[in-house]
Amino acid sequence: MTVGGTARVRTRIVSLSVAIAAITVALFGVPLGFGLARYAVADEGVALQRLADLTAAAVLTDLAHDKVLAGLPGPGTPGTTLGVFDDDGLLAAGDGAPTGDEHVRAVLAGTGPQVAETGGELVATVPVTGEHEIVGAVRAARPVSAVYGALVPIWLGMLGLALLVLAAAWVIARRQARRLAQPLEDLAVLAGRLGEGDFSVRPQRAGLAEVDALGGAFATTAARLDDLLARERAFSAEASHQLRTPLAALRLRLENARANALARPGTDVGPALDAAVAETERLTRTVEELLALARARGGDRRGPLDLHVVLDEVAETYRPRLVAEGRSLELDLDGAGEADGTPAVVGSRTAVEQVLAVLLDNALRHGEGAVRVGLRQVGDAVAVDVGDEGPGFADGRAGRGRPAGPGAPADGHGTGTGIGLPLATRLAEDQGGRVVVSRESPPVMTLFLPLTDLDGG
Known part of the structure; x- marks a missing residue:
């Protein structure tokens, strides 16, 4: 493994860790943000209905006696519209269209209070009920965008927290990547030294079971190579000494056979050659056995x-x-x-x-x-x-x-x-x-x- 390869390993570890953290944050944060939005809309609907109920109680007497409404309570929340309609569906006071919409008509028809999201608005409509009949309706509305706008600071806070989590994951991943990659980089350097013939190399313990197992196997291999090389060198020195005399005797045997053949033409050199061949086979077998023992x-x-x-x-x-x-x-x-x-x-x-x-x-x-x-x-x-x-x-x-x-x-x-x-x-x-x-x-x-x-x- 090269240093560049180690760097790529580190990058992959960091990228994978940050990606996992981002997926985790998204899987947790997106549903949380969506749920928070739905909760805010539902809570705003309850508030609008409460406002409409209070307004209906305040205008009940005037509507029941066909009096002109003196005034309405303030809507409270900016952007909220509040309107009172008589039993004919006409706007009697407050904000809204001159005639009531479908929600107002439905309430006047006796369907009861309603909270609905329509036309980009969140609308709460409640009836104004006299002793025996419905004498009017109150309609409170607020744009849904205003509800979502109020959530923007919370969403930004969640986004900032998510970025903080990703930054922390990046820092931790870099530290862990360095811890994981450094022993591998050291092993790469030691492997290079081992390839150059330095069999004394021994990796340091990294505190990681898998890396330490790899280092142990590396150290065992280095020790075996060192032992094998030492045995091969010992074989070269000792076998050469062991075989020098038999080789000299074999040479002498062959030289004597040649001298006899030259001095006495026709002399049968077969026995001498057979003995030389047998001696050669014995020496070959000795070399093979010594080499097997050395290894x-x-x-x-x-x-x-x-x-x-x-x-x-x-x-x-x-x-x-x-x-x-x-x-x-x-x-x-x-x-x-x-x-x-x-x-x-x-x-x-x-x-x-x-x-x-x-x-x-x-x-x-x-x-x-x-x-x-x-x-x-x-x-x-x-x-x-x-x-x-x-x-x-x-x-x-x-x-x-x-x-x-x-x-x-x-x-x-x-x-x-x-x-x-x-x-x-x-x-x-x-x-x-x-x-x-x-x-x-x-x-x-x-x-x-x-x-x-x-x-x-």
């Missing part, structure tokens, strides 16, 4: 593992190479196991195979004599010992039980087990185990792996 998270790919099967497979790979050098590989797998003789540990098969391959490869390349692989149970773990008959750590830099790692000696004959130990150590730790130097001379390297929880599963 896997620490607890992934782990499960119950049968060490007997794994050790047998690794031994079958290294036994021919040891035999070719006049050495032997001895397996002692009776030192640990469940009731059926099968030790059950927790780990990744590929990772454990790689660790054992590193230990056997070091014994092959830097050790002497027979290579012995033993299996024993130590508390809640299984120990796999890999040793040979060489001088081991003759310089005394290693100590018993000392963890193997980058500081382990790695150069030259007699220093024992250096090649690939950083890789083996990291892979073992990923599986919840460790690799240590159990004995300095003759050298013994030990891989510890946790047993499965047979009770808990």
Whole structure:
């Protein structure tokens, strides 16, 4: 999301909030204003009828005795007209047409008091009743526009209040839009930094559940990318070290085959090429397995593992190479196991195979004599010992039980087990185990792996 995009989000939030407030005010204010107008008209009709009743009571005696009306009470409200009509419907006093209209005639006919809106006026008409008959009628009227005109200040006040409500909604919406959009804008900036390779970015909590959930997912993604990149870099460094010697041996094998073919024309180089192809396939498989492990998270790919099967497979790979050098590989797998003789540990098969391959490869390349692989149970773990008959750590830099790692000696004959130990150590730790130097001379390297929880599963 760009800053411009954030600005558009803010504008939309503000516009939507103000629109909702305007609709709410209109839905409430318009019916209220209309109802107020109708109430005012009805109230004015009651007032006109009251005025007409008072006037009828005042002129009753004069109309009953056919006297000239001396005068009428004032209409009170400006714009109000007041007229008295005799029993013939003729204007006797006050304001109005010389002859009474339909309302006056209807009242004189005995229909009773009337309040009606006609011709732009609000008209109240009442009869003047003597002892036995209707002797006249009183008509009070006021323009409806005058009634509405009196409501204009109230309507203006309501409009001002509505505008005040909209202004308050606008201010609140802007504040809320800023609160909602700012975390998203910060996430956009952090996403840019993440894209540039800064995996340390972590969003601040915004106090909004949805935004914080998004920030949490963002932080988790950044951490996973950081871990993945670290594993890829470790793979590049460690795998290159691990594969350098096998690649050199493969090259040497091919060069020897070529030299024999040149020196002895007709020599069958098929076995040498077959061995080279097999070595290439093994290296390819090793690279793929190491890359899969580098990309896997620490607890992934782990499960119950049968060490007997794994050790047998690794031994079958290294036994021919040891035999070719006049050495032997001895397996002692009776030192640990469940009731059926099968030790059950927790780990990744590929990772454990790689660790054992590193230990056997070091014994092959830097050790002497027979290579012995033993299996024993130590508390809640299984120990796999890999040793040979060489001088081991003759310089005394290693100590018993000392963890193997980058500081382990790695150069030259007699220093024992250096090649690939950083890789083996990291892979073992990923599986919840460790690799240590159990004995300095003759050298013994030990891989510890946790047993499965047979009770808990």
